[in-house]
Amino acid sequence: MISKWNYLPLTTEEQELEIALAKKFANSPAIAELLVQRGITTVDEAEKFFNPSLSDLHDPFLMQDMDKAVERLNRAMGSKEKILVYGDYDVDGTTAVALVYKYLRNYYSHVEYYIPTRDEEGYGISIMSIDQAVKDGVKLIIVLDCGIKAIEEIAYAKEHGIDFIICDHHVPDDVLPAASAILNPKLENNTYPYPHLSGCGVGFKFMQAFAKSNGLQCRNELYNLLDLVAVSIAADIVPMTGENRIMTYHGLKRLNSNPNIGLKGIIKVCGLTNREITISDVIFKIGPRINASGRMQSGMEAVELLTAKDFSEAYAMSKNIDQYNRDRKELDKRITDEANRILEERGDADSDNKTIVIYNKNWHKGIIGIVASRLTELYYKPAVVLTLSNGLATGSSRSVQGYDIYKAIEANRDILENFGGHTYAVGLSLKEENIPEFAKRFEKYVAETINPNQLTPQIDIDTYLKFEEITPEFLNCLRQFNPFGPGNQKPTFCTKNVMDYGTSKLVGKNLEHIKLELVDNNCGKVINGIAFNMSKHFEYIKSGKQFDICFTIEENKHPNHSNQYQLFVKEIRTSSK
Numbered sequence: 415m416i417s418k419w420n421y422l423p424l425t426t427e428e429q430e431l432e433i434a435l436a437k438k439f440a441n442s443p444a445i446a447e448l449l450v451q452r453g454i455t456t457v458d459e460a461e462k463f464f465n466p467s468l469s470d471l472h473d474p475f476l477m478q479d480m481d482k483a484v485e486r487l488n489r490a491m492g493s494k495e496k497i498l499v500y501g502d503y504d505v506d507g508t509t510a511v512a513l514v515y516k517y518l519r520n521y522y523s524h525v526e527y528y529i530p531t532r533d534e535e536g537y538g539i540s541i542m543s544i545d546q547a548v549k550d551g552v553k554l555i556i557v558l559d560c561g562i563k564a565i566e567e568i569a570y571a572k573e574h575g576i577d578f579i580i581c582d583h584h585v586p587d588d589v590l591p592a593a594s595a596i597l598n599p600k601l602e603n604n605t606y607p608y609p610h611l612s613g614c615g616v617g618f619k620f621m622q623a624f625a626k627s628n629g630l631q632c633r634n635e636l637y638n639l640l641d642l643v644a645v646s647i648a649a650d651i652v653p654m655t656g657e658n659r660i661m662t663y664h665g666l667k668r669l670n671s672n673p674n675i676g677l678k679g680i681i682k683v684c685g686l687t688n689r690e691i692t693i694s695d696v697i698f699k700i701g702p703r704i705n706a707s708g709r710m711q712s713g714m715e716a717v718e719l720l721t722a723k724d725f726s727e728a729y730a731m732s733k734n735i736d737q738y739n740r741d742r743k744e745l746d747k748r749i750t751d752e753a754n755r756i757l758e759e760r761g762d763a764d765s766d767n768k769t770i771v772i773y774n775k776n777w778h779k780g781i782i783g784i785v786a787s788r789l790t791e792l793y794y795k796p797a798v799v800l801t802l803s804n805g806l807a808t809g810s811s812r813s814v815q816g817y818d819i820y821k822a823i824e825a826n827r828d829i830l831e832n833f834g835g836h837t838y839a840v841g842l843s844l845k846e847e848n849i850p851e852f853a854k855r856f857e858k859y860v861a862e863t864i865n866p867n868q869l870t871p872q873i874d875i876d877t878y879l880k881f882e883e884i885t886p887e888f889l890n891c892l893r894q895f896n897p898f899g900p901g902n903q904k905p906t907f908c909t910k911n912v913m914d915y916g917t918s919k920l921v922g923k924n925l926e927h928i929k930l931e932l933v934d935n936n937c938g939k940v941i942n943g944i945a946f947n948m949s950k951h952f953e954y955i956k957s958g959k960q961f962d963i964c965f966t967i968e969e970n971k972h973p974n975h976s977n978q979y980q981l982f983v984k985e986i987r988t989s990s991k
Contacts, residue, residue: 417871417985419964421878421908424450431455440887447877448895448905464894466663468637474623477606483579483595483620484627486554491522495553499527501717502537502559502613503708505649505701509642510558510581510614512676512720517621520635521628526550527721529713532780534804537834537841539564539571548574554594555579556620559613561593562586563834568593581616583652584834585820610653610901614646615661640665641673642720647899648693649701651838654899662897666691676720679732680704693897703732706739709780745781750788752777753799757789768861768869770795771853773809775802775846783810783839790814794871796822796860798842800849806831808843816868817860825859826852873964873984879907882937884967889979892967904966906984911935911960918955928952930983935960942970943981951986962987 424432428450435446438457454460462470474480490497499515501507508529515527528547530540538560544567547555554577561568562582568591571578578593585600597616599609611619621636644665647658654662668674669691673681677700681687684699691700707716719735722728753772762770770789777785782799789797790812796819800809813819823833823840829852833842844852898904915931928951930943943965945951955961965981 417873418867419873419875419908419985419987421875435460440885440891442883442885442888442891444877444879444883444907445888445891448892451876452902466660468660468664470660471622471657472607474619474626477597477599477619477623478601478604479595479597480620480623483581483597484623486577486579486594487556487624488627490554494524496551497522497525498547498550498552498555499525500539500543500555500557500561501527501529501713503529503532503713503716504559505704505716506613506646507559508704508708508713508716508720509646509649510612510617511717513614513639513642514556514558514581514617514621515717516674516721517636517639521630526552527714527717529708529717531712532708537832539567541567541570544571544574544576547571547576552576556581558617559583560834561591562596562598563591563832565589565591567591579620581613581620583611583613583616584836608656608658610655610658612643612646612650612652612658614643615652615658618643618661637664638668638672639674641668641677644669644897645677645696645700645704648696648897649705651697651900653901654693654897655901658899659897659902662693662899666693666696666897669696674720675725675728676722676731678725679719679722679728679730680735682729683732683736693899702742703735703739706742707735709738709742709778742781742784745778746784746788749774749777749781749785753785753789754792757793762793767857768795768864769853769857770797771800771849771856772798773800773807773849775807777801779803779808783812783841786810786812794869796864798853798856802846803843806843807846807849809841811835811840811842813838814868815872817864822856822859822863826855829855873906874903875908875964876905877907879909880936881909881912881932881934881939881941884939884941884979889967893969906964906966908962908964909934910962912963913958913960914955915940918952920949920952925949928955930955930981932963932981941981942979943983945983945986948983948986954988955986959988 432446432450435449436443439445449460454463499511501511511527518525530543556579558581561580562584568578580593580596582598597620599606599611625636640661644662647662652658680700680703686695704716707713719731779801782801786797786799794814796813798809798811800807811819818837820835820837820840823842829848831843833840835841912932912934915933917931919929921927921929926947926949928945928948930945932941963983964985965983967979968982970980
């Protein structure tokens, strides 16, 4: 599918700011433009952006109910109550549970953790888990990355003498559970300055407040857990701005210097030992392996790994989880292929429908979120993938860039049993007999509310770049924009009128990729690049004609490669005249 290339030039006022910033940073208008696009208008702001400081984290007591949460936790510990740390089975949930459990264990022994099973209990707080907590004598449950909609379950727990502290970041309903405290930066009228925390991030702020209230000045014990927060932020794809960027920056430092033992085990099975670990490594290698535990077996194993104290044990558990990930990949491919065949047979692939809703009662519940993502990427439509679980059609939805799928799902809440999530990803369940009605109404709502441009892949170009501008000083400044993520995406550049130096060649097992060596029409500087799955352009490139490319700049970490960077080409176009 051909993408639309978008470039939004700076305003006259922004251009003046750009000139001032360019003088300071590599004498580069491109670097200055990237800063201005991110709302950075002064040299001081740029220095703060390039050097994120933990001292700029917000006071945790600015969050609504934080004083109540800390008071209830302190009272539980003072009375030697049994505390249960409870979380979702995904990366965000398991890292959150590991962080809170590990930190509290430094000061309190009557604390355990629990992750519900995806197949038996489903998402969030289950009655089954509450019954078990009652048997175990639990008096306080700290729930992380879920719970904001568990009205009935928390009422049931309260009847049995169990209090809840909810630490969540999902969009709440108008009616809230009767918990002792609800920590959620998305609550209406919340005064907390940063609304985009991950579930693990909310847990971190809770522990930060707990430490502050008890005069625990040994910050390292808490800050040493920021590698877990960084993994949650990257894996949950929350904005990489504000507090999230600060915590991720320092969490990555921890991952690269002295990671927690469990993460060290995963790093080894990923083949990342003695390499600089980047946010991409977290998203594509570390995160999926932690997730695989909850998808394929039990999230309890992930927490057991993340709280491990012995490396040999952690490495053995990491190898098990790595196998879960291999199994997950096989299932993912099989189910995605099945889904594509069904869509082709139904004619959905070529239809004018704005959405995809697909159901197969035999699909693995732990994989359907990934399949929904695959279908959205392939067809560029909001997608809902459903399977049968505990007598209900249960599934996941994913959206295209710029479209709020949460609102589209919420518009059908009268025929749903449950739903919850974010702008771009929502989990839901409904009765089997309601699937046709849901599909019809979902399609109607999206068709009426989506912008046609949102149904076409978009490539947002940050700035135009000449090859002569790619200097060591420029690359050094660009490196400081890390860590990348939503709200601070890796910059996409465009260079016009480039041509083959004469040495570009096809590579790959099936010669499907192009190893590029390019020059532009401004200088003779040869720039290396890679264009994956773009062999269809090879003949044109070798003809000697000019063309345009949009790309990101990647550090080349191959040990035997002399070039320190290369262009990662997103798309190739014949040059406009």
